Amino acid sequence: MNLKKVLPLKHIVLSLLSSALLLSVVGLLMQVKTDMFKNVGTIYLNLNMQTAAANAVTSVVTFFRGIDTVGEVTVLFLATSGVALMLSATQRTCDKVVKQESFILNAGSRLLLSVIILFGVYIIIHGHLSPGGGFQGGVVIATAFLLLFLANPNMKLSHGILTLGESLSGATYVLVVIIGLFKMNILLGNFLPHPIGEIGELISGGIIPVVYILVGIKVGSEMSVIVEYFVKEDYYKEVCDA
């Protein structure tokens, strides 16, 4: 009898340690007083009338902490590049075509595609008005392509268009940031007229919806690329192994 298997000492010790840590951290956090200082968020809420975006989270994401979002988009872009770097080379070498799985599945998914994309676009465009925004919408768009891939393994995305969308939206986003410097003497300044209409209307909030649309395009194309690579990875593995 293997004693090590019966008594996985490492696991026991680590679980005990985790529990001990859990208890003490919880004990510590219970004492936390959260209202010592006024949160910066409340100030943002007060300022939010000026930005004229109905969704305060959106104005924080795209405007008050807008550079975070630039970074975030960059992170996603880098991850996509990384995934592409890792997975693209092997996929090119294995270029077989497999049999169509099912016509109904294919047709149904195509039917659903437009609906899902439309929904994604709606989420993106209404990012400054309702919950949602560029990221969320982008991911929704990517799920449409996921569906497509699941239905039709031979499906291929046009990388040219995706890259174009991705690059242009990204570059425009950066340009928007820089234009702020020239127009408002502050980077990412809200140089577009705002509030143009009532808060809660579609065209309001200056650059905020513009930024979110750009983000949406970028995230949508990037996530689609990621999805394609991962889905196809699995698929090609099976094909190549066979």
Next chain:
Amino acid sequence: MIFQIILLIMLAYVVGFIYFGLYRNITARIQGRYGPTVYQSFYDSIKLFSKNNTVSYGWMFYLGPVIMATGAVLTLVLVPVFSDSDFLRSVTSQGNLFVLLYLMVLGPLGNALAVGTGGNPFGVMGVVRGLTRLIGLELPFYIAVVGLIIAANSSDIVHIIDVQKTAGLNIINHPLLFIGAMISMVGFFGASPFDIPGAPQEVYSGPRTEFSGKFLALLMSQGSLFAFAKLVLIVDLFLGGADSLVMLVLKTFTIFVAIIFIGIVYGRYKVEQAVDFLMKLPTLIAVLGLARIVWFG
């Protein structure tokens, strides 16, 4: 001065050879032989000077004995012979005890070079033995000399002699040093148990193997000069020097006889035994004497 030097050399030459003859004679008598006459060595040297030289190995072989003789002569003139006279005082004052200590080695070095040039294995063997012996042999003597220098606070021999006039003879004041120095002296005179370099029974003549004719004569002559100089030095250091020729001969002869008697009694050490021995008892004795001077003087 030149006259005095010549006189001194002649004196040393004669006395040295006579002592050497006496040495052979006394040894023989103790060993129950008759031995040669006292003047035999003297005659030998004269004879050798006039004999043909059969062998030469180039100029270094030629110069070696000359260097050795030069060292001996230089040593001789730098040792004050008479304590209260101005005899060669202007010469001896140019050197000191340390000069003498090192001059005593210069001569053998010259010889060793000549021997090396000759390339005879036995000669080299003798040289090597002699040099190895030196490690131990000089030690008690050095200690004694250092002790005396520190006691007198001077390395000037004349000063050491002068000190003995007031403070008493060093042999009485520092007997341990004297014993140490005497043991070394036995070796310096090539007497048993330290007669390792020559070692007549084993290597048939040690360093002198290849020498003959005038070179051998020169080596013999310088040997007697050197022996005389060493005796005078011991007399100067321990017996307060000699103020007249008679005293000089008396004192040197006493020392000489003492050395002979020590030498005859013992058999020869091997070289490492000799060094080992010399580093133990004589050194210890001398160091004790020295410690007395340094810490309690």
Next chain:
Amino acid sequence: MSLGYYFLLPVLFSFLTPYFKKLGSFTLRGSSILLSLVLFLQTVAYVGVKLPQISQFSIKPPLGIAFILDGYSLLFLLIFTFSALVVSFYMYWFFEENSGRDEARFYVFFNMLIAGSIGMILSCDIFNLYIFFEITGICSYTLSAFNKDKLGLESGIKYLIIGSIASIFIVFAIMLIYLQIGTVNLGLIAQRFHLIDPKISVLIVLMLFIGFGAKAELFPMNFWAPDIYQGSISSVNGLFSSVVAKAYLFVFFHLFYLFNLGSKYMLFVMVIGAITFLVSEFTALNQTNVKRLFAYSTLGQLGILFMALSTNSSQTVSGALFHLTSHSISKLLIFLALGILIHKFKSAKIDILGNFKSGFLTIVLAIGFLSILGIPPFSGFVGKILILKGFALSQNYTAIAFILLVSIVEAIYFFRLTAMMLDKKRAKVTVKVGSVNYIILTLLAVLIILFGVYPSLLTHYTDLATNALLHPTNYLNYALGVGL
């Protein structure tokens, strides 16, 4: 001229890279060099300008995020942009020799690595800093896996795992900070940090320590570091050693002094630094792979820097910053020169690399080695003596003895390498150095000597940096938006 360009221009470049790629590899390489050159020139233009400089995003701090350039970050900015410039020239040669690599993506990650590192040192908002931390991280993971062979991927995975742990701790810390202080602006955090519950503050500091310490390769958390160096290409090693590690170190001490932690923490960091130094230098002795060897050497030097920077004495800190600069240059030189050799021999084993024959490479490598060892008249000496002098002034003889003793261990392997280079008995293979590399390496070597014989060139900036680090009043004012 705005600080934001340090981040925005590389981002713009990266987004547009697919189109540069289509215009041909020359354009791609050229544009990357141009980008590095522009950023470097911009940094040079900041030299002599009244500091600190600020560049705001969207809204005035403390509400908004801003990039603030003070003396401390200027020094690092100079190092980073200079390293980037040098490496981008070097990569021109590299891709000439190794065609068929995914050049465009490399330049994306390379430029974003620099941009992320610069972002970390410029940002005055800790959450923003975290994002740059992640950008740098992702670029480092991918760059270490860039070879896409077993070793590369292994190092990428390892780096990614460590990076994830670090980022989780940092996120946790940031969340606790926001919960307690209500903001993530560094100025306000610094102002209010001592007011919060000491137990929570310990937890926050601890988590930041683990997060940044693990990335800055401190002792019990640096077992992964040599693997990363071994798995990646040597110009990337140079960047890791002279840019990335330094950026994490920057943040570590920036926060350390902004939060104004007590002497207990200082002693702790000093001890940890000392252990890092000791263990790394001893471990380096046993290496046969040259990349691992210099990875350990980097760890060791970081150990010294941690020891010296945690003293809160301006003398020592100034010396440490000098040493840091000189170490960055030297390590860049060494890794780039080794890159040429590794390319030639297709191996990183010391025994094989020792067979090269090139007077030029021998000289520049020797200069690099001597500089790192702190031997005059090279720049490392000035750094080391300044550090020792600082310790001497605070009468910390233990640290002096420790540094000197371990330095001897360091000397063992450095001079083993030197002796191997000089060994005439080896079967020698002549290595030719291309003109671009010739210029780059000569430039680096000249800089090492220049800073060694005329340290005033650099001490001015290290003194500025020290002042800014230890007395961050101006920085805090800007971060709080006072007087903007």
Next chain:
Amino acid sequence: MLDFFNNTQTIHMIIIIGSMALFFIGFYGIATQKNLVKVLVSFDIMESALFLFFIGLHYQVGLVAPIVDKNLKTFTSMVDPVPQAMILTTIVIGLAVLALGLSFGIEYYKLTGRNDISKMNELRD
């Protein structure tokens, strides 16, 4: 009974306990699991726990989402939008790292057929 749960203190307590429990499950996971995918999942669990923790602690009874609409014309008595914005960013970053990690893992698995992180030891002297 419902009143008891409709209390900010109580909600915070539950969230702390729950999220931290989740966090340390992830902690235990990364400490014990050797499969790369499981490790990455553990990281995600830890991150999720943090999101929960952060968002949860900024909820207070009576506050609503920070969005104005026809009924609510001013930005008052709303929850803090900053944590939500931060979490949004962190989620995306987590996603990016996860994707990258998985792609590394896939590629590594293709080359070696292994996904046990404790057996990744080709990088050694």
Next chain:
Amino acid sequence: MNSIFLLLNLLPILFLYQFGGALHVSLPLTSEFTLSLIQTPLGTFFAYLSLISFLLVTIAQKSKKLACNYYVLQFLLSMAMLAIVLAGDFITFFIGWEIMTWSSYFLISKSNSIDIKSLQKYILFSLASAFSLIAGIVIAYSFAHSFDFSVISNSFKDMPFNIKVALIVLFSLSFFTKAGVIGLHYWVVDTYSKAPNLFSSILSAVMSKMGIYGLFLVYGNIVGYQELKMMFGTILNGTDFGYVLAWIGVATSIIATFKAITQDEVKRLLAYSSIAQLGYIIAVIGFGTTYGVAGAMYHTLIHTIIKLLLFINVAAIVAQTGKNRFSQLGGLIYRTPVSFVMLLIGIIGLAGMPPLGGFASKFMMYNAAIDTKFALILIGMLFSGAASFLYCYKLVYGIYLGHPTSKNLETTKEVPISYLIPQIILALLLVLAGTFPGAFIKIINPILVEFSLSTIPYSGLGVMNSAVGSFNGFFIMSAFVVFFVLILLLITRIKSKAKNNLNRFDISYCGEVPTQDTSLHFGFGFGTDLYRIKFVNAILKRSSSSFYESLATQTKKTSELFSRMYYGNIHNTMIIILLFFSTLFFIGVN
């Protein structure tokens, strides 16, 4: 190339001469460091010593085809040494010291016989020396707040006692390593013997003297002999400190002498001899008396001359024959007679025999020991001196005397003139130093004033005065020459038929007739029988190498132990990080 660097080497000499003791430059390096050069009598002495040595060695290098970088490094080395001896503050000193270290390292590495182990030994000991030096420097700085010699010297009295001791120990360790005190000499022999042959002369003659200069600087200038006396108290007529140092020096001298005797490689013998001779200097350097300083100084000069002479001589022979062992050489006397005479003069000087300079310096040192009543020290020195005759003879015999051991030795030609010129100059210097020892008193007196010691009375060029006796070098030399000539004349007057050009096989050889194949070069390996003497055996069988080897092994083991941690298991690394976090958490929070 050679001529250019010859001129370059000449320049600083002229430069120094031009300034004539008034050189004072300071160059701000940073706001904190200033490089300053000050010409003191002590520094000037060492500066000329090193510069002239370099000049002579460069002359000797004429016949070797050396690359430009060799000369550049050598020139750099000479400049570094100049910086050391003219330094007015510790930073300049240290920079010079380190440049000296690495430039010599690269020069040594240019040798064909060097191996990595020896190079490692050299550089690690040098760096240990440098690091010990820098430790001392910064500790001094922590009290004086300046690197300037004079400031540190002034504030030295106010330092706590343990700091004073620490400073003295650190500085001494550093300089002892350079000078090769026993125990710290592990690198010396390998380095000297494996370095390029001509460069060995620089190593032994000049570089080791930088250690001596450092000791003078620290004991004489920085600490001050008066302060040393006050710090440690007195024993007999000298200081406790001097006594301890003297024993270190004497032990070095004796042990190295015996080690030298047993060597077979020529340069190893010279290396050990160098250690032994520096042992004398170290023995008297701490006395703090006029004659101690003078003796050390004089022996520094003489040893430089002798070792340059001997190493150049040996280098020439090695270059000419390609052999570097006594067992492979021999019988060269009539092939290379000039070299032989030069070596002969060298070893007479080395053995310290009267007509030459070697005696004068030894006399000075012995007198210093008598002055302080350190009798056992003196005996130790005398003993080691006596033993040194063995290796002196071995040196001359093994190379030039006896029989040639191989065919090509019988056809060897005289060494090139460029080797001989420096040797002749040095031999002349040695003869002059022995003939006019009084001239040295003139050189030494300003240095004694610098150390605030009483000066030595000067009474003529030929006379060497001391507290306990004097001798007239001029007289002894002339007497020697006169007697030599007279006896030579006498012996040549005696006509005898001497067969010159005798075949070397015509020797008495136990009745055998030796032939070409008979091995006749006996005695080159003497000294090996010294193992049979208990005392000497005790010295010879011990070696510092076992200590350092075990140190190296321990280091390697530690390294392996630490390497195991970097095994590369990321899973364990994660666990360690988490455990580290937990530990710190529990410690920090509770």
